């Protein structure tokens with residue numbers, strides 16, 4: 001007697017099952033059971049995401065935006081696995097404030113999974129959802145996200161932390177090794193959150209202390225001495241100058257159809273990129289450069 005009806009569409013064919021039953025090599029077994037396809041994602045060139053601001057190129061974004069292209073990114077399976085573990089840790093840390101920062105210290109919006117409404121801003125709710133009555137545990141942390149058209153940037157902040165009478169940003173990073181000093185691109189990212197969110201009027205119901213934030217590295221490997229390491233970050237003019245210039249180049253380039261200059265590193269390597277990591281706009285960019293074109297021309 002069959003108690004559970006097998007799904008005829010997803011049932012593994014007998015021959016495939018027989019094949020799998022004879023596989024014992026862990027790698028082969030993994031590739032058949034887990035799957036290892038790369039993930040392809042596409043994004044419009046409408047905003048430069050602050051998490052990538054340090055490395056993205058304003059010229060690429062201007063060309064991409066004006067030609068209404070999308071930015072294709074392929075994430076390999078090994079990288080996806082690492083990213084997924086990082087996302088799982090972010091989720092755990094944000095939704096268990098009592099485990100790290102303190103329940104009354106982590107602020108944000110809270111999203112009710114039962115009804116799909118965003119609840120009030122504040123500390124993790126202990127009461128049922130005011131919209132649908134679902135238990136408090138149905139509410140999850142919702143990162144503060146922003147999009148600033150006049151600066152051409154977008155981002156979302158991991159945690160808003162109450163420190164005494166101030167509210168500061170925390171950027172969580174996961175790592176597989178002990179971090180002895182903050183990583184440059186992480187400092188740029190957190191500094192950019194502090195700098196740009198000053199212009200997000202009405203985005204948050206409280207004032208953020210934009211003079212100081214925290215980079216908190218959580219070690220994914222067992223480390224008795226330093227499972228978590230925290231660094232202070234204070235945005236400096238020297239650090240922010242090129243970032244602000246990049247955001248201006250993008251916004252003004254789009255508004256006036258003018259092309260920012262190519263990166264000197266791209267010119268010096270004659271626009272050569274490794275196949276695994278090409279610039280999506282390299283063909284258009286190099287053509288404009290060699291033809292000395294300064295203004296974007298719509299292709300007819």
Ligand code: SF4
Pocket residue numbers: 057058059060061261262263266271279280281282285286
């Ligand atoms: S080829 Fe280099 S300069 Fe040109 S758009 Fe790409 S990254 Fe920018």
Ligand SMILES: [Zn+2]
Pocket residue numbers: 112113114115116117129130131132133134
């Ligand atoms: Zn609800």
